[in-house]
Amino acid sequence: MKKIEAIIRPEYLGIVRKALEELGYPGMTISEVKGHGKQKGLTQQWRGREYKVDLLPKLKVEIVILDEDVAKTLDAIIRSARTGERGDGKIFILPVEGAVRVRTGDEGENAI
Amino acid sequence: MSVNRALSWVKRGGFFLFFTLLFVFLGSTIASAADPTGETALLGDPGLPVDYVWVLMCSFLVFLMQAGFAMLEGGFCRAKNTANLMLKNLMDFAMTSLSFMVIGFALMFGADKAGVIGTTGWFLAGEAYDVGTYLFFVFQVMFAATAATIVSGAVAERIKWKAYFVYSIVIGAIIYPVYGHWVWGGGWLSTLPFGAGHIDFAGSGVVHTIGGVVGLAGAMVLGPRIGKYVNGKPRAIPGHSLTLAALGCFLLWFGWFGFNPGSTLSAHDLRISVIAVNTNLAAAAAAFAAMLFTWVRRKKPDVGMSINGAIAGLVAITAPCAFVEAWAAVIIGLVAGLLVVMSVYFFDKIGVDDPVGAVSVHGTCGVWGLLSVGLFADGTYGSVIGLFYGGGWGQLAAQAIGAAVCIAWAFILGYALFKIVDKVMGIRVSPQEELVGLDISEHGTKAYPELPYVEA
16 A cells, blocks of 8 residues: 655646546545745735745645555646646655554555 | 732722713813704704715715725734734724814814914813714714824834824824814915915815824834845735725725715715715726736736725825816826825835835825815816916915925824834834734734634
C-alpha cells in the first residue's frame, strides 16, 4: 500500500476527484494548506498598490492505494491538476505499514 | 475592595451624578418654551408637515451613513481590528450626539456673536424647546456625527480607545460647530465680501474637509502602522473584506440622497430633484474615473480604489450640488475620481498612513468641492455665479478663502488636540497590542471569534 499526498490548486479539486473516482478510489481526505514552492508567492493589488502574498492557499489530497495502482494514479492526478504554470503543486508517495477499517475491523488492503 | 478603589468608584459616581443633576437642573428651569407641540407653527403654515417629514426622512438617511462608514472602514481594515472599528463608529455617533446637544448646536446655530460663535440654545433648553429647532437639530446632529466618524478611518488600527473617545467629544463640542458657525450659522465666512460669500451647500467643507483634515492630523501624530513602510517604501496592508467595503459604499451613496437634497431643509424647495440628480451623477462619474485610472495604471481595475472614487465624487458634489447643472456635476465627479487616486498615492509617499483613504476622499475632494462652486455655479439658484458663467473671480475667491480657513482650523485644532491627548494619556497602543489587534488588546473580544487568526 502507498499513500499519495498531492498538493494541488484548490480550484482543480473537482477535476482531480473525478479522475480518482474513475480509477476506483472514491474515498479521500482533503485539507486546506498554505505554502509556496519555487513560485515564491504571488503579487496581488489592494487599493491601487501591489503586495506580495507569500503563502498561497492550496489543497492537500490524501489517499491510500494499492501498490500496482501508483503509476496510473499519479498519471490521473497530473493530467487533471496540471496547468503548465508555476504553482501546480507536488505529489509525494509514502509507504503505508497498515490500515484498519473502523466499522468492520478489516485490515490491510481490504481496509482501503 | 480597597479604600482607594472604593474612593475611585465614589469619584466616578460623583462625576456621573454631577452631569445628571446638571441636566435635571437645566431641564427644570425652562422659563419659556417657544412651540414645543408645533400647534402654533401648524396654524401659521398648514403646509409644514411635508417639510417636517422631508427633513426627518433625510435625517434618518444621513444616519444610515454611519452604517456605511462602519462597513467601509471595517472592510478596509484587518479582521483583528474590526470590533474596535465597530465600537468607534457606534460611540463617536453617541458622543457627538451628546456633545452637540450640550454645546455644539448652540455654538454653531445660536444667536451670532461677532461672526465667530453662536451663543444661545445650550442643552436644547429654553427657547430652543421648539418643534422647528428640534427638527433642525436632528438634521444637524447627523452631520456633526458624520464629520466625527470620518476620522476613525484615518487613525484606524493603532489609536488607543481612550484617546479616540476624548477626540469624539471634542470634535462635536468645538472643532466642528465653530467652523460650522462661520459658514452656516451666519458667521464671518458666510458674509465674505466676495461673490455671494463663502458657499458650502451641504458640507464639502463643513463636514468632509473638517473630518478629513482632522484625520490627517491624527494620522500624522500617530505615525504609520507597523509594517506599512518597508525600507521607507509604502506597502499595501490588505483589509479583510471588500464585500463589507462595497456594502459601506452603497450605504453611503444611498445616505447621501438624504445628505444633499435634505439640505434644502424644505420639500417646498423643488430644487431637491436637481440636487439628487447631481449627487448621483458626480458619484457615478468619480467611480468611473477612479476605476479607469487604476485600470490604466495597474492593468487591472482596482476594486477598493473604485469604492474610494465613488465616495470622493459624493464628497465633491456636496458643496456645489444645488448650484450646478448635470454636465458640471459629471465634470466635478470625474475630477474627484482622478484626484482621490493621486491623493492616496501622494499621502502614501510622504509617510502619512491613512488605512482607508479618508484624508484623500474627504479632505482633498472636499476642498475640490468647495472650489468647484466658484467655477461651475450657474446662477439659477441663490444667485451664486461661478467663473465659467461670467460671475468673475469673486465666488472662486470666497471659496478659496473658506477652504484655506477650513484646512487651517481643522489641522491646527486637530493636531493640538491629538498632541495634548498624547501627552496626557498616550495616543498609540503598544507594538504588541497593535500586532495582536485592537479587538483583543482594547476590548478583550474578537469580531470573528470562530475564525482562525490570520497574519496580514
